[in-house]
Amino acid sequence: MQDLVLIPGLLCTAELYAPQLRALRDVARMQVADHTCCASIDDLVTSILAAAAPTFALCGLSMGGYIAFEIMRRAPERVTKLALLNTAAKADTPERSAGRFALVARAEHEGLGAVAKTLWPGWIHPDRMADAALLATVASMAAHTGVTHFARQQTAIAHRADSISGLAAIGVPTLVLVGRQDQATTVADADVMASGIKGSTLTVIENCAHLSTLEQPDAVNRALSTWLTTL
Numbered sequence: 173m174q175d176l177v178l179i180p181g182l183l184c185t186a187e188l189y190a191p192q193l194r195a196l197r198d199v200a201r202m203q204v205a206d207h208t209c210c211a212s213i214d215d216l217v218t219s220i221l222a223a224a225a226p227t228f229a230l231c232g233l234s235m236g237g238y239i240a241f242e243i244m245r246r247a248p249e250r251v252t253k254l255a256l257l258n259t260a261a262k263a264d265t266p267e268r269s270a271g272r273f274a275l276v277a278r279a280e281h282e283g284l285g286a287v288a289k290t291l292w293p294g295w296i297h298p299d300r301m302a303d304a305a306l307l308a309t310v311a312s313m314a315a316h317t318g319v320t321h322f323a324r325q326q327t328a329i330a331h332r333a334d335s336i337s338g339l340a341a342i343g344v345p346t347l348v349l350v351g352r353q354d355q356a357t358t359v360a361d362a363d364v365m366a367s368g369i370k371g372s373t374l375t376v377i378e379n380c381a382h383l384s385t386l387e388q389p390d391a392v393n394r395a396l397s398t399w400l401t402t403l
Contacts, residue, residue, distance in 0.1 A: 173199065173200060173201055174199075174200055174201070174228070174229055174252065174253075174400065175200065175201050175202075175203070175224070175225035175227070175228040175229065176196070176200035176201065176202045176203070176228060176229045176230075176231060176400070177202075177203050177205055177220065177224050177225075177228050177229070177230050177231070178192065178193075178202060178203070178204045178205065178231050178232075178236070179204075179205045179207055179220070179230075179231070179232040179233070179235075179236030179237075179239050179240060180204065180205075180207060180233060180235070180236055181232075181233045181234030181235045181236050181258070181382075181383075182234060182235045182322075182325050182326070182329065183288055183291070183313060183314045183317050183322060183325070184233070184234075184235075184313045184317070184383075185204075185312075185313045185316050185317065186204040187309055187312065187313050188233065188313065188383070188385055188386065189202075189204055189385055190386075191385060191386065191389030191392070191393060192385060192389070192392065192393060192396060195389070195393040195397070196393065196396060196397060196400065199397060199400050199401055200229065200400055201225075203223070203224065203225075203228075205220045205223070205224075205236075205239075206219065206220070206223075207220075207235065207236065207239060207325065208317065208321035208324060208325065209324075210324065210328065211323075211324040211327040211328055212327070212328050212331065213238060213239055213242045213328050213329075213331070213332045213333070214242065216239055216242075216328060217239060217242045217243050217246055217247075220239065220243065221243065221246070221247055221250070224250070226250065227249075227250050227251070227252055228250065228251065228252065229251070229252050229253040229254075229255070229400060230243060230244075230251045230253070230254050230255070231254075231255035231257065231396065232255070232256065232257065232259060233257040233258050233259065233383075233384070233385060234257070234258050234259050234356065234357060234382065235259075235325060235328075235329055236257070236259070237256045237257065237258070237259025237260070237357075238259065238328075238329060238332045238335075240254060240256065240259075241261065241333075241335035241338065242332070242333070242335075244338070244341075244342055245333075245335075245338060248341070248342075248343070248344075251344055252344060253344050253345045253346070253347075253399060253400070254342060254344050254345070254346045254347070255346070255347040255349065255396060255399055256346065256347070256348050256349070256362075256365055257349045257350075257384055257385065257392070258349070258350055258351060258354055258356070258357050258382050258383070258384050259357050259361070259365075260357045260358075260361035260364075260365070261334070261335040261336045261338075261339060261361070261364060261365050261368070262334060262335075262336055262361070262364070263332055263333060263334035263335075264329065264330050264332070268330075269330035269331075272326040272329060272330045273326065273327075273330065275287055275290075275291075275326065276319075276322065276323045276326050276327075279319050279322055279323075280319055280323070283319075284314055284315070284317070284318065284319050284322055285311065285314065285315065288310075288311065288314035289311075292307070292310065293355075294355045294356050294381075294382065295310070295355075295356060295381060295382040295383055296310070296381050296382070296383060296387070297351070297353050297379060297380060297381040297387055298353075299379065300381075300387055306383075306386060306387070309386060310383065310386075336364065336368065339364075339365060339368030339369050340368060340369075340370065342369045342370075342372075343370075345371070345372075345373075345399065346369045346371070346372040346373070347372070347373050347375065347395060347396070347399040348362050348365045348366040348369070348372050348373065348374045348375070349362070349374075349375045349376075349377065349384065349392065349395055350362035350374075350375075350376055350377070350384070351376075351377050351380030351381045351382060351384045351387065351388070352376050352377065352378050352379065352380060353379070353380060353381045354380070354381050354382045354384075355381065355382065356381075356382045357382065359376060362374060362376070373399070375395045377391045377392065377395075378391075
C-alpha cells in the first residue's frame with residue numbers, strides 16, 4: 173500500500189478530502205498536509221516534506237496544487253505520482269494578488285464568514301448553492317481556518333512562482349482533474365497542464381465546479397483510484 177499526501181485548498185481543511193479518506197483507505201495510507209503554518213509556499217513545502225514518508229503519491233486541490241508544483245521542483249525524487257485537482261500552473265497577475273490582499277483586509281475588519289461566502293459562487297456549482305450540507309461543510313472549513321491562517325494562505329498564493337515552464341520536467345504518472353463549471357481554475361487551465369505534462373491524464377468532471385472532492389466525490393474517487401492503482 174502506498175503513501176498518499178493530500179494538500180487542501182484555500183480556506184479548506186481535511187474535510188475537503190473526507191469522501192476520499194473513506195473511499196481510498198484500502199489502496200493508500202493517507203495524510204492530509206498542514207498548509208496553514210507558513211506564509212510562503214517554500215516554507216510550506218519544507219514543513220510538508222519533513223512530515224511525509226520518504227516517497228509518496230501527491231494530490232493537491234487548488235492551493236494544494238500550487239504547493240504540489242513546488243514539491244515537484246524541490247524533491248521530485250520523492251514523488252511517485254501526482255494528481256492536480258482544480259488548480260492552475262500560472263502565477264497570479266498583479267491584479268489577482270491585489271484582490272487577495274483586499275479580501276484579507278475585509279476579513280480582518282468584517283469577519284471571515286461574510287468574506288468566505290462571497291467566494292462561494294466562484295467555487296460551487298450553481299445547482300449546489302442550495303445544498304445545506306455542502307454549504308455547512310464549506311463554512312465549517314472556513315471557520316476552522318480563521319483569519320490569521322487565511323492571511324498566511326493568501327500571502328503564500330500571491331507570491332507563488334509560475335509553474336508553466338516546469339511542466340515538461342514532471343515525469344511521474346499525473347492526473348489532471350477539473351470540474352466542467354469551475355470558474356476559479358478553468359478547463360482551459362487544466363488543458364495547459366495536461367498538454368505540458370507528457371503522458372498525463374485529463375479528467376473533466378461534469379456538473380462540477382471548484383470543490384470537486386465534495387461536489388462530485390464518486391467521480392473524483394473513481395479517477396483517483398484509477399490513478400493510484402493503474403497509472
